[in-house]
Amino acid sequence: MGHRLQRRERATLILPNGLPIEHPVRAWRQTGTLWAIDDLIATAEFLVSDRGRSPIASVDELAAEVDALGDVRGGVLRRALAQVRGAVRSPRETRLRLLLLRAGLPEPEINWPLRDHRGVVVAELDLAYPRWRVAPEYDGRVHAHDATQFAKDADRWDLIRALGWDHVRVLNHHMRNGGEPAIAKVRSALICAGWRPGDGRHVPLSFT
Incomplete structure (x- = not known):
């Protein structure tokens, strides 16, 4: 699916096999145009939970991404973040x-x-x-x-x-x-x- 290019530094992660992927924080915001709010909440909780290792992201990082590029669909991303809790396992x-x-x-x-x-x-x-x-x-x-x-x-x-x-x-x-x-x-x-x-x-x- 095509995405609008933005004039800022790229934020990619390199997987162990060398494949570059979009940074999860940016990917989460992009899904806000399509996903239901419960899916956004569940995914954000996956990103911010430790699950035995360092969290992939923090709520502050997700919020900063929304602040940088704006919310979508009537503020669904900020409404999702308000309902995110840490330490969730599934x-x-x-x-x-x-x-x-x-x-x-x-x-x-x-x-x-x-x-x-x-x-x-x-x-x-x-x-x-x-x-x-x-x-x-x-x-x-x-x-x-x-x-x-x-x-x-x-x-x-x-x-x-x-x-x-x-x-x-x-x-x-x-x-x-x-x-x-x-x-x-x-x-x-x-x-x-x-x-x-x-x-x-x-x-x-x-x-x-």
Whole structure:
């Protein structure tokens, strides 16, 4: 696809095989003309998360690129950046968090370290509501074919429940049809734990 040339220094990265590619920060802004806001948020969270190595970019760098060349489509890039959170591990985790927030549920903590009575971390919760001890988690079952990994996962779920938390597993089919099944599962768990609508942090998010 053609792109309008800009009078500024090129910003390319060279892959190990010698192939030059557009710098991810500039590429992210360019996708703003085509992608839905959730895709922009998920991609930005991938760029700014460490995932065991240095982040590819920072939120400040993404914002600076938008400031330099301008926003697109009614300010979709700045609206996306306002909803970006760090330390996110997967696009599905991003989408689940956005679903919950847009449904009026509190904003969950990300990668919450769950500790036992000795202070030892026994699990890192993808999304967590410490106040209500509810832990929503998207389960993609990428390890379903691996019996050893599945056993480790099952033991982890038992540890979470043993510490008094409600572990809410969200599977792919719960995310279909607007994600209402996923929202219903988490809302029910929060209500059972004492949450009431309007209680806790809630940040209104844009749908477009």
